[in-house]
Every structure is written in C-alpha cells, then in structure tokens.
Amino acid sequence: MPRLEIADDGFRLDGRPLRIISGGLHYFRVHPEQWADRLRKARLLGLNTVETYVPWNLHAPRPGELRLDGGLDLPRFLGLAAAEGLHVLLRPGPYICAEWEGGGLPSWLLAEEGIRLRSRDPLFLGAVDDYLADLLPPLKPYLSTHGGPVVAVQLENEYGAYGEDTGYLADLAELLRAHGVDVPLFTCDQPADLERGGLDGVLRTANFGSRVEAGLAELRRHQPTGPLMCSEFWIGWFDRWGGTHTTRDPADAADDLDRLLAAGASVNIYMFHGGTNFGFTSGANDKGRYRPTVTSYDYDSLLDEAGDPTPKYEAFREVIAKYAPVPAEPVPAPGRKLAPVTVELDSGAGLLDQAQLLGRAVTADRPLSMEQLGQAFGFVLYEATLPEAGPAVLRIDEVHDRAQVFVDGQPVGVLEREDHEHALGFAVPRRGARLSVLVENQGRVNYGTGIHDRKGLLGRVTVNGEEPAGWSSRPLPLETLEGLTFTPVAPVVGPAFHRGHLHLDDPADCYLALPGWTKGQAWVNGFPLGRYWSRGPQTTLYVPAPVLRAGDNEITVLELHASAASTVELRDRPDLGPTQD
Template sequence: MKRLGAVIVFIITCYLQVSAQSISQHTFALGETAFLLDGKPFQMISGEMHYPRVPREAWRARMKMAKAMGLNTIGTYVFWNLHEPEKGRYDFSGNNDIAEFVKIAQEEGLWVVLRPSPYVCAEWEFGGYPYWLQEVKGLEVRSKEPQYLEAYRNYIKAVGKQLAPLQVNHGGNILMVQIENEYGSYSNDKDYLEVNRKMFVDAGFDGLLYTCDPEAAIKDGHLPGLLPAINGIDDPAKVKKLINENHDGKGPYYIAEWYPAWFDWWGTKHHTVSYQKYLGPLDSVLSAGISINMYMFHGGTTRGFMNGANGNDHTPYEPQISSYDYDAPLDEAGNATEKFMQFRKVIAKHLPAGQSLPEVPAARPVIEIPAIKLTQSTSIFSLRPIPVSSDKPLTFEDLGQAYGWVLYSTTLDGNKSGWLQLKELRDYCIVMVNGKRVGVLDRRKAQDSLLLQLPAGKVKLDLLVENLGRINFGPYLLSNKKGITEKVIFDHKELKNWQLFKFPFDQLPANTVKTTPVNNAPALKQGSFVLTEVGDTYLDLSNWGKGAVWINGHHLGRYWEVGPQQTIYVPAEWLKKGRNSIAVMELLKPEMKELRGIKHPILDVLK
C-alpha cells in the first residue's frame, strides 16, 4: 500500500511539473500591428473591474459574467491607499487580496492587464494615494521629489512581491503592466517616467510595460520604448495614427480606456448613455484588430469613505457618490444589462472560428427586507473619544486620521451675534450651538460662513466636519488636506482653544449607549433584522438625510438626500440567515427610526 501511495505521489508530482512547464511557456510581445501571445496575433477584449469595488466572495461570479459577454481579459488598478493605509503597514488580505483576484481570473480562463500606477484617478479617494503622504513636509506626488520616490519605491516593491510572480512570463496570466496613469494630462517629465519604469523593473515587473493617455496628452505622457496606449478614442484610423506617431510608426493598437458610460457625483443628474451609441464603434474597433479595455465593464460600489472628487480653479468641488454603477454593461449588483447583451452580440461576431460564448448566468436573487427598526440611538456627543487639545484647529492629517469625521469644540462668550467663518473648509460641516444644529456649511456650494445668534452665558460651539473625498484628478492633488485647514473666525476674531474629537469610523464604535438624541445633533442609529433567506437588496434611504451605513460590520458607503443616489446596494454575500446587525450614522435627521430593503436601485432622483 505504501508503494502504491508513493507511485501516486510521483505521478501527481510529474503532472504538476509538466503543467507548470506548460504554463510557463507562454510569451507575450509586441508585434508590428498586433500583440503576440505565444508568437500568434492576440486581440485583447478586456473589461475594467476593480477588486475592492466587488465583494471578494463575488469575484469569481463577476468573472464568469465577463466570459459570458465575450471578454478574454480583465483590467484593474491597484490602490496604494488600500494596501498601505499607514506608512509601512501593508494589507493584502480579504478584499485587498489582489493576488487572489488575479489567480481566480486565471482559473476562469481570463488574462489580466495590471495598473499599479501608483496614481489611479478612478474616482477614488486622493487618486489612490494614501493620506499620510501629505504629512511629509515637502513631499510632492507625481514628481522626482526624493521623499515621494522613496515612499513610492517601498510600495511598488510590496506590490511586486504579490504580483510579479503572476506575470505571463513567469507562468501567470498578467499580460501587461501600466506605469503611471494618464501622466500627460498632469505633466511631461520624461525623466520622471523613466524613474517609474526602472522602479517597476526593480520590483520584478520584467514583462511588457506600457503607458496610457487621452489624445491631447499622449505625446507628453508616453515613455519612448514603451507601448503608448490611447484613452477615450474609438475611431480606428485615429487610434492607429496616434499610436504610430508615438511608437516609431508601429503598433500594436490598444485602447486602454473605452468609455461605454460615465460616473456620478452628489447633486448632479445620473449619467446614462444608450448602448446604441457604442455598437458601431465597438464593431469597427474589433474589425480593425484593435485591442480594447472597457472602462468600466463592471463598476460595482465604492464602499467606505473611498470615493474621490473633482475640482479645480474652473469647476466647483464635486464629490462622487458611493454607487459606481457607471451605467456599465454589468450593473452595480453584477447583473447583465441590455448594454451587456448588445455588446455580447457584437463581440460574438468576432470570435475565432469554432468558438462560441458561454450562456449568460442567471440574474442574482433579490429580496425585499420589510421595515427595519433602529431601536438604539447614540448622540455624537456620547461617542466622543479622548480629545486632542490645540490652540488652533488641526487637519485630519495633523491628527493622523484618514477619513470620517472630526468634531471641533470650543467655548464662547454669548449674548452676541456675528458671522462664523471656516477658512478653507474641507468639506462639509454641521454647526451646533449648545448641542443643537443651527446650520450646515457645504464646500460644494462654496458655503463657508453662517450668521450666528448666541444666547447669553457661556456657549458651546461644536463643528462636525466630514471628509467627503479627496480630489483624484488634476493639480489639486497637491492640496488635499481635510478638516478645517486654516482657521475659524467669529465676529471678526479668530477662535482658539479647541478640543478635537476623532471619528474615523474605520470600525464602528464599541462603546455605544442608548441615549435620547440631544436636540437635532447627529446620531448613530443601530438595530437588527432577521432573514429566512438571503439575496441582494437595496436599502431605501430616500427619506433619510445624510450619512453612512454598515451591515454586519461591512461599511456599505454613503447616502445623501441630495441624490441622485437614494439607495445603498447590499450584496447577498454580506447577509446571513438569522439575525443581521445594521448601523446608520445620520447627520441631519436623527429622529429617523426605520428603513427597508427594496428590490431595485434608485440612482436617478435629485432633491
């Protein structure tokens, strides 16, 4: 019996060795006009899907949907602020396990295009940069500044340990790796791009590297010697012309970001574009042999506080919503849309002879949760941790806090009126006098001042400030601190002697107590509900004010009555049969006590 066991082990070992050798024989290279996989022309039909925007438990199901639409490749960014949330502390576990994401793609027969940048844009907080970079004096992102390069080098080495072994030339399924990201829209320092390239190689990324830029920026953003991919263009003649001009008259031709729709921000109409607009361009691009990456194939949800924002000298501050549905072919919950089905028909026309697409998986089960009672309410004042004392207000970064809220408290002499001004508010503030809300200040509307009438006696002034998302695109990347970033003035005098209370809410507070809400101050609402079956659902928050939601400890994202998003998607994977817990941090309507789950999203209602 022992001899038989030894023979079986020997056979299995030989099989694994032969399989590994077979896998490692793959090559991926640039041809004159096409990519060459194992020496043969290969057309990437790729779709962007970001691992943190999809529950880990659903990665494989989403990839099966990608295969069913006809994709052979998945594109994804890698997010620095997820993997190094604090300097020197790395996290590649759970939903951050990018290596597992890539391996599952390989098991499902999908190649991967990797985009570790480290700047990602992506409608993501600070464009993917960790907040703590801003606390390093003199550090300048996207530059040759030494402190930035040192932090960048440490990060990309950590990423390389996870992912370099998964490149196609090492037996994995990562075909190409992108350095930087639309750099030509930011600057044109070729020496900086060369530093990027060298750091990637030193981190173990020794396969194909490339850059990507929109039409107006491709000349500034590409590095000679690397493939210059193009974003936002789907005219085959123009794509070929732009790449030829920047690549010694050669291809291959790759549209690194092809936009079948767009994202949303708070207070603005939901963006949708009919699939009819895209069928002709998709067909012509594939007919021309051009490789393509749809941004997005599946958007998913930007959970937690990780949404970014737009804003510059010419446009107001525009924080993005938590839903990243994007009007993509695969909707926020991972179901096929009509756009998916129509794209599938186009792609099917271009399959190699003898190939056919797998059946489209059935839609995910949906449940409607009856009214959920939130029986416990804890005032923000009952949640206060030990304060930090400071003569002047401190920023989130000064406090070592990335996201969430900070409560700024001081005491004034009353019986007077005057204008309260928060110099450089970032980004949203609930103003309270003696525990009662008296107004709201909103950076989106350039609101930083409020006329106050103070009662007699000593008066408590509390300012609850929220980080609504750091800017993820443009020159304001260098000016992204949060909180009260300069000073507070009342009646022409600067206010001092502050107590600062940190509410990062990276985890729910453990010491909540049931309290009667004080006046109309923000409160943490908690409760539970029982399920006999699980399925996807959408929490209807259209009657609530503003805040964030957790279910079973999972931070599902923000809601805000201004819209257009009025629901929060709850994936079935994060629900369970039996008792489930729910928590809602409500800023504007602490009297609310009930919500429910419905079977459809509401993403297009403005108030």
Template sequence: MSQREGLRADSSHFTLDGVPIQILGGSIHYFRVPRACWRDRLLKLKACGLNTLATYVPWNLHEPVKGMYRFEDQLDLEEYISLAAALDLWVILRPGPYICAELDLGGLPSWLLRDKNMKLRTTYPGFTAAVNSYFDKLIPIVTPLQFSRGGPIIAVQVENEYGSYAKDEHYLTFVKEALMSRGVTELLLTSDNRDGLKCGGVEGVLQTINLQKLSYGAIQYLADMQPQKPLLVMEYWCGWFDVWGEPHHIFSAQDMIAAVKELMDRGISFNLYMFHGGSSFGFTSGAVDFGSYKPQVNSYDYDAPLTESGDYTTKYHLLRDLLGSYQSKLPQLPAVQGRKVYEPVVFSQHMSFWESLRCTDMPFKSNDPVNMENLSVNHNSGQSYGYTLYETSIYRGGALHSRNHVRDKALVFIDKHLIGILDYRTQETAVPHSERERILGLLVENCGRVNFGPALNEQRKGLVGDITLNHTPLKKFTMYSLDMTPNFINRLQSLKWKSTDEKPLYPAFFRGSMAVDGQPRDTFVKLPGWSKGVVFVNGQNLGRHWSVGPQNTLYLPASWLKSGDNQVIVFEEHRAGGKMHFAENPQHCKTIDVSRQPFCTLS
C-alpha cells in the same frame, strides 16, 4: 519547460508567445466587488467573449497606515489574479502608484499629505521613498504571476494618465525603473486621453489611449505617434461616473456597440472601462474639482454591461452577440443571482453623536486647528476618512467666517445645538450673542478627496487653516477623530442607547435589526425621508446616503448578511425618516445621456 514569450508590440499587431492576438479586455476592480462575487463576475466577463481582465491596484487601501500593509481578504490581489488565471483570462495590471479610478486622492494614501511640502506624482524625495517602500511589498506579490513565468499578467501599466498631469519630466522614468528593478518583465504601457498623449510617454513603453467616442481622429493621432505599433484603447468608456447633486449618467448601448464593432473590424485592441463597476464602499469614493468641488457617489455602476450588483444588461447581451459573431463558441451564461426585498427595518434605539465621542480615541489638543491628516492618530498616519469634530470656547456672538478653510462640509454647533452649515459656497454664519462661555463645535466631513487634476496636492481635509469670529482667529481647539471604522462601530455597542420613543438630539446614530430568513440574497437599501449620513450593516460601511441624489439606494451584498438577525446602524446628520426600506433594483434621480453630450476628457 521553456519560458513563454510575453506580449510583444513589435509590429502592427500584438503577439503573445509568438501568436498574433487582439486584446478584448474588461475592467473589474477587485476592491469594488465583494470577494464572494469575484468568480461570478469574472465568469460573466469570459462568457461575454472577452479574453482579458484589467484591474487597478489601490495604494491607499493596501497601505492605509504608513508601513502597515493589507493584502488579505477583500484585498487579496494574488488570489484575484490567480482566479483570472484559473478561468483562462489574461490580466493587464495597473498598479499606479496613482490610479485615479474615482477613488479618494486617486488611490494615493492620505498620510502622504502629512508632509507640508509633499509633491505628489513627482520625483520629490518624500514621495519616491514612499513609493519605493510600497512597491517593495506589492511587486514581489505579482511578479510570479507574470505570463513569462506561467501566470496571466501580460502587461503592466506605468502610472496612469500622467500626460494630463505632467509635473515632472523624470517621474515616469522613475516609475518604469521602480517596476523593472523589482522584476517586472512583461510589456509596459502608459495610458492617456488624446490631450495627454504628447506628454505621457516614456522611452521603451507602449502608449495607449483612453476615449469614449471614436471621432476626433484620436486613434489615428496615436497611430501617427507610434508607427508600426499595435493600437490599444486602454479605456473605452462605455459609461460614466456620478457626483452628488447631479443627474445619473447613462451611455447609449447602440453607440457602445457601434464603437466596439469598429474596433473589432479594424483589429484594434481595447479594454471596456468599466465592464463591471461595482461599488466604492465606505468612504473610498473621490471627487472632482474643475472650478467647483463635486464629491462622487458610492455607486460605481458606470452604466456598465454588468450592473453594480452583477446583473446582465442590454449592453451585455448586445456585446456578447457582437463578440460571439467573431468567435466560434462562447461559454454558457452563468446563472443570475436573485435578489430580495426584505421587510423594513424598524429603528428601536438611538444615540446622540455627542455620546459616541466616548468611543473615540483620546482627543487631540492644539492652539490652532489641525487638518485631518496631521492628527496624531493611527500610528502617526493621521485620519484618512470620515468626520472630525473641532471644539473651542467662545465668549461672544457675531460673524463666524471659515475663510474657505472648511474641507469639505461643517455642521456648526453652539453647546451641541446646530446653528449653521459651512462649506465651499457658504463661508459665513451668524453666532447668537451671549457673554457667557459656550462651546463652539464644527463637525467637519471629508466628502472625498479630488482624484484627478492639478488640485491633488491641496487635498488636506478637516479645518485647513484659521476660522474667525468677528475677524479674530479662534484658538485652543480640542479635536476628535471620527473615522467610523468597524472598531468604532463595535465600541458603540457598549454604550447606553435610548429608545426611539424619546426625541433624538442630532446628529445621531440609529440602531435596528434586519431579519433574514434562509440563505441571504443581495438587496438595495433605501432611506426615504432621511437627510444625510452613513449606513452600516453588521459593521460594514455601505457608504453615504444623501437626499440630494442621484443615488437613492445603497448596494447590500448577500455575503455581508447572515441568516437570522443582522445589525443595522445609520448615522444621520439632520433628520431620520422612519424605517429603512429595501428595493430589488437600484434607484436614481434624473438621468443624463452622456452619449449625447460633448466629448468627455476625464477617466
């Protein structure tokens, strides 16, 4: 059999195997969708009239510990791409190494920051060596899946939105050659918003654009930059992400359909970002910082055509009707998977956070506080996520000042009793006076590393410098790593738990049982009256709960449940509100319509 000719961009339209095509794409990230749901979501993408799947590849999840790689189970990229092929979908692969994606550190592994001189997204030798090692593992997995070799991958993206960063004029060439030297032969492309197009290109690579509104002449600007080249909107933002403490974002279905119709009529290829957002489970969500730090929520619903739990929306049906008018026949709609509102969970037991320290690894001791990434845990890869406890002895009271070295939020304790909170806005708290020796504790939470913008290199977490008591730096710290991995949660089971008849000492873990009769169904968890913490079901970290909103529920997939009793553990920092409740649909606080807002420049 002769080799197929891959995607070509030699004229004003794309050709694939010599035939003109229009790319009608949708983004679905395998790492944000439970593996049991992959097929359902891809079938719904195809049934909507789309022909291409786009996905990022998160380095931080595939190499969570330096030199230890994960490409199985939820992270089985080969199986995900093969499933797309089986459903007759093309694939645009976006392997980074940086991907943004509203993931912690933009998908870069935090252990890179152990190098105090690290310069991310540049040709700094420490960064390029790490990229080369990662690509040595990743790229051989995907090269057999390229279109010219019988697979579905028709294009591969070179990094992501580098024009908005542009710290090193040689960097994109390095990434391009790193891909090609390992056997990537399909069409290469870059992706930038309009402001980044000027600095985001590299010779021999097609440029594409990201946008939400077709005004401002952005597409014409791209066309003028690349005469006689096909146009691709790599990210048409049909929604937006949320940050804690601000409104939930929505985007008008009518505005989206009008934009897609214009793209169709002009023969412009596009990829909907997101077609289905899913969830940033656990501690994987990132943050933004354009003058003030704002952590992102766990839901990545994105107001997409498919909801966080895979339901059809008005956007989906309008989009399907529109795309169906350009095609002879669309596949049948897959059935909707029902959800269930389970009986509330009663928490019968609790354990003080201080007791849980017995389940941590050996504490780390140092004269000065050490940032999370440089703690000597996890095969010298440091701590990536969760909380770190810093303890030291004090002999007086006075003014405790963080000097803005808390990343990102610290609960301050004296002899295990909460006396204050330090964060970016509050950098000083009063310590009661006493001349006897007391233990000062700071439980510092990584709320998410920034995933976009110039602050990437400054995303070390925990205590990143001295804190002072009456202007004198504190010394002789003992540090405990609380990354709250499944192994840690399992170790908690062996400890003695107290009855909830006894008053808990906060922070605390609460344990209860969720009853599931028959076949499990998807549901949403809600914790009215609770304050802030983390939810675990059968050892799986659903993500943060936080009363500031806008996310008031956490998605719990059916595939993470079993018939019978399911164990629920909630870590709560301040106040337990009683039972855990369930809802059929997600719930949010106040919403804001971004289609009525000024042009967005992020992605």
C-alpha cells in the same frame, strides 16, 4: 514561460498573434465572495483579459504597512482570473484616478507639507519605492513570465493630463523593473495628451469613448508601429451628488466597439463591471467647484452594480462574437434578490455625546487637518470655547469639505466647500459656550492638480475676527462602531446613529433605501455600505448578499441632520436616480 511581446504588427503571446479584449473589473469595488462570479461572466462575454487598478491608499493605510487580506487579497483575485483562463492588465499606480478617493494616493503623503505628488520629489518617489518594494514581491508569481495571468503592467495613469516630466516616468519604470516586473509596461492617455504622457520604449495606449477613428489615428501618429489599443473604452460614466444618473445607449456604445475592433485594435472596456465605492472611498473633482462622487460606481456598465448582465452586455457579446470566440453558454440570468422588507431602527446614539468613544482628541492652538491627525477617512470633530455671549460670526479660510456647526450641541448652520462658503453668523447664548464643528471628508480630489487635497478646517478660523485660544481636534474615522451605547429612544437633534435588526432565513442581494432620511452613512452587520444623501441622484445603496447572514442582521445608519422616518427599506431593485435626455 509565456511572455507578451510588443511587435510591429501587434501583440504576440508565445509567438502567436493576440488581440486583447479586456474589461475593467476592480476587485476593491466588489465583495471578495463575488469575484469568481464576476470573472466567470467576463469569460462568458468573450473577454480574454480583465483589467484592474490597485489602490495604494487601501493596501498601505499607514507608511510601511501592506494589506493583502480579505477584500484586498489581490493574489487571490489574480488566481481566480487565471482559473477562468483570463489574462490580467495590472495598473498599480502609484496614481490611479478611478474616481477613487485621492486617486488612490494615500492621505498620509499629505502630512508632508511641501510634498509634490506625481513628481520626482524624493519624498514622493521614496514612498513609491517603499510601496512597490512591499506590493510587488507577493505578486511576482502572478506575472505571465512566472506562469501567472498578468501580461502587462501600467506605468502611470493619464499622466499627460497632469504633467510632462518624462524623467518622472523613467524613474517609475526603473522602480518597477527593480522590484521584479519583467512583463511589458504601457501608458494610457487621452488622445490630446499622448505626447506629454508617454515614454520612449514603453507602449502608448489611448483612452476614449467615441470618435474611434480619430482616437486611433492620433495614437498611430505618436506611435507609428506596434499594437493599437484603447485602454479605457468609456461605455458609460460616473455620477456626482446633485447631478443626474449618466447612461449611454447600448446600441451606440456597441457600434463604437464594432468600429474599434474592425480597425484591428485591442480594447479594454471601461467598465465591464463598475461595482461600488463602499465606505468612504468615493473621490471628487474640482475644476473651480468641488464635486463629490456618489457611492455607486455602476457606470452604466455591462454588469450592473449587483453583477447582473444588462442589455449592453448582450449587445457587446454580439459584437465580440464577430471578432473572437465567445463561449456557447447562454447569457447568465440575473441573481436572486431579497423580497422587499421594512426595518424599524428603534435605538439610537448621539454622535456628539459619544464622540469620545470613537476617537481621541488632540489639543492645539489651531484646528489640525486630518492628515496631521494621521487620519484618512471619515470626520473630524473640532471644539473650542466661545468667550462672549451675543452675536458671532465664524469665519474659516477653507472648509474641506462640509462643516456642521453647533453651539452647546444645538445646530446653527452648515458651511459647504462645494458652494465656496466661508462664514456663518449665529447667536451665542452664554459666555463659555461650546463651539463644535463636525467636518466631513466627502472625498479627496482624484484628478488634476487638486489631488493635493488636505481635509478638515484649513487656515485661520476666527470668531468675530479673533482666533479662539485653543482647539480640540478629534478624529472620527468610524472604522468601527464598537463601544457606542444605544438607547431605545434615538436623539432627534444633531448627528446620531440609528440601529435596528432584521431576521432573514435566506440572504440575497438587495438595496437599502432611506426615504425621509437626509445625509449620512450606513452599515449592515458592520460592513460599510457607503454614503447616502437626499440630494441624489442615487437613492439606494447596494447590499451584497455575502454581508447578510441567516438569522439576525444589524442595520446602522449615521444620520447627520434629521429623519422624517424611523424605518428603512430593503428593496429588490436599485434607484440610481433620473437620467438626462
């Protein structure tokens, strides 16, 4: 059986020298019916390997549960990679960063008040042990030592940027071995963090997007012999709401790839194909100010969000051809796109009016966090009774992440974590008025110590200095919209669902545009496309062809504020926003 060997002079597979030329392709960011297409385009680029993270939070939405179905059918993805003749670098976490919600750590870990993530805390390591015990046995046939494509497994992800407890890393290595991983392990860190994030006996690799010679020299300083590898060669970057769309010149990125390969190093291009943060899966960063990540994970990659080759694909293919065989087939042509069409959303359902159909409320003395409610994604609707009429000041210790406030169903203001807002003044029209606070989880922090990121209304909540006597906390995960009653006239005030239909003869990839709409979520035929927000930069949402069907198609939009339009558009090209020179 083939085994990857870590030799003093580089990688060897079956005793023959191997240079890993890999590209990042996250199966959970790509519709499963498109996996084969993306993997084929990886092979045609000249890659011999693909890399993927494994998101613990999706595979184990609740303790003791393991999902390997549909878009989470990792064994199927690994089988398709093998069918293309590609090796796989598997990065199972437990923490993955990836600009993914919570860095892939499941939210239910945070239901334990004192838990210390990414540490030797028995609460955390016990949960990791259970997860790996469930995940790894079904993957064992896909390890290269058992005839499969997985040649190496990552131990942890940029741990040196978070901590320096080698005992924790040793514990993880022991768990991986105990649960059947018998291929080489590796760590990855940015050059400055290589010492803190490494473990003796485990291959160190470095992450960088430029200054190639300096990055490799620092790696060699910490690892005098063995393969040189850049596990994340950053060729683009992710975007945040309110920012600009980040791009990198193809020639500049290709020149750095050339220098990397000329040095004899192996590489994993991050990203070969970025894909999409469908639904509520985008992460966030918080380095003094909370910054949520957009829905698109285009990343200015070699394949765009729809899987079409970009100029960067062609530039990289030319460089790779200097160092490794590249198939003689031509660069794949762009896929067919749907002709532009406008769709009328002609029925609606008020969220506040029908919230009881979307989640069961829990009563308590104080608002309960999402984690206390057993909820990962979506919204929580908090409600309480206001005892007096007149001027009022609502004060909240921590809003995670965005609170829309209503009195008797009428909007009175918004509090944003991003802007460090904690207080809101308004007039209460009558004694016994209903206070409603709709809180949106805009993404748990995925990097740094901020990963201990609980959601909802946290700490004390007071009105005129007094805590309301009782609270209703209603989880609204929006995993399904079934049961909502739509009427021909959509509500014009407050959060509401808007729905319309479209007949198609021949579905194809397209992009949903919402000109005139403000903020919310969108679904096509029940498939969650993700978050839209008029602040940009992204103004379209990718619609994979497989979620459409010949015949009738249903488009549903949750608008949190108001829309100046009653229509949406399906377009044939994306708009990811302006770039910064």
